[in-house]
Amino acid sequence: MGDQLRIQARDVGAVLDELATLTDIWTHTRDEARRTKAPAALLTRINDTLDGIAATRAVASNRQAALLTLQVKIGEQLAVVEEASTRVSQANGG
Amino acid sequence: MRLHVPRTPRRARPVRYTAAPEAEAASTLARRNSVKLVRITACVGLLLRERGGGLCPGHINLRRVTSTAGGSALGSGHRPPPRPRPPDPVVQPAQPAIALPEIPCEPDRLLAALRASKSAVTRSRAVLHIEDGLPAMIQRIRDAQIETRGQLGVGSSRTSLSTWRTSGPASRKSSEVGRPVEDPGEGRRGRPR
Numbered sequence: 006m007g008d009q010l011r012i013q014a015r016d017v018g019a020v021l022d023e024l025a026t027l028t029d030i031w032t033h034t035r036d037e038a039r040r041t042k043a044p045a046a047l048l049t050r051i052n053d054t055l056d057g058i059a060a061t062r063a064v065a066s067n068r069q070a071a072l073l074t075l076q077v078k079i080g081e082q083l084a085v086v087e088e089a090s091t092r093v094s095q096a097n098g099g
Numbered sequence: 100m101r102l103h104v105p106r107t108p109r110r111a112r113p114v115r116y117t118a119a120p121e122a123e124a125a126s127t128l129a130r131r132n133s134v135k136l137v138r139i140t141a142c143v144g145l146l147l148r149e150r151g152g153g154l155c156p157g158h159i160n161l162r163r164v165t166s167t168a169g170g171s172a173l174g175s176g177h178r179p180p181p182r183p184r185p186p187d188p189v190v191q192p193a194q195p196a197i198a199l200p201e202i203p204c205e206p207d208r209l210l211a212a213l214r215a216s217k218s219a220v221t222r223s224r225a226v227l228h229i230e231d232g233l234p235a236m237i238q239r240i241r242d243a244q245i246e247t248r249g250q251l252g253v254g255s256s257r258t259s260l261s262t263w264r265t266s267g268p269a270s271r272k273s274s275e276v277g278r279p280v281e282d283p284g285e286g287r288r289g290r291p292r
Binding site for chain 1: 194195196197199202203205206209210213216217219220221222223225226229230233236237240243244247251
């Protein structure tokens with residue numbers, strides 16, 4: 006259970022890293038296009054691309070937050086079960 | 100009134116050119132340092148003899164002087180460890196911009212990649228199963244925890260009762276010797292008049 010969550014969280018983290026790189030590239034591209042006075046259509050296209058990247062980033066960030074929350078909740082429950090198990094073994098004279 | 104002092108012809112002193120300290124040979128530097136060391140040793144010895152300290156000049160040796168009077172700088176060969184330099188700030192290379200001719204086509208490819216990323220980010224079946232089953236699991240654990248606590252409490256009282264029973268009347272009597280017999284009505288009756 007924990008492994009599956011960890012793998013998924015790692016994948017989402019990798020996607021977020023890639024998206025951050027893409028944001029940098031396209032922001033730099035927009036700056037260059039503005040500097041070189043590129044046509045407005047080109048700037049619009051760049052802005053649309055940046056919007057698409059931002060939307061995907063938002064989805065990935067939410068997913069990462071949900072996964073981390075899930076991991077925390079499972080960790081809490083594991084701690085509860087472990088404590089109960091310890092108490093039982095102590096009562097049995099272990 | 101000014102006195103007229105007859106001028107005597109001055110003799111020109113020969114100028115002695117010495118090399119810069121950093122250009123000196125290592126042997127010259129070591130010799131100078133050893134001379135300094137001897138002087139310092141002598142001074143410290145005199146000082147200690149005047150003050151009547153516990154050390155006498157004979158006790159002052161090279162090691163003591165070098166360890167106390169900054170011997171590291173006096174040719175003992177030990178230099179203070181170099182201070183660690185703060186790490187240079189890591190300069191991230193700027194991401195390359197996409198060439199203008201590629202801008203019209205590039206977003207289409209990128210949007211396809213973004214769609215793939217979105218699908219990779221969506222919940223997998225396993226995670227979906229975990230997420231959906233977690234509230235019920237939490238409730239089950241909570242119930243089991245309450246039950247375990249109750250069982251452990253009953254178990255401990257049962258254990259003490261069985262221990263008391265198995266200890267036998269003889270041993271119970273011997274263990275109760277010297278203990279005052281508790282009367283349950285004693286508290287209610289109050290103090291005897």
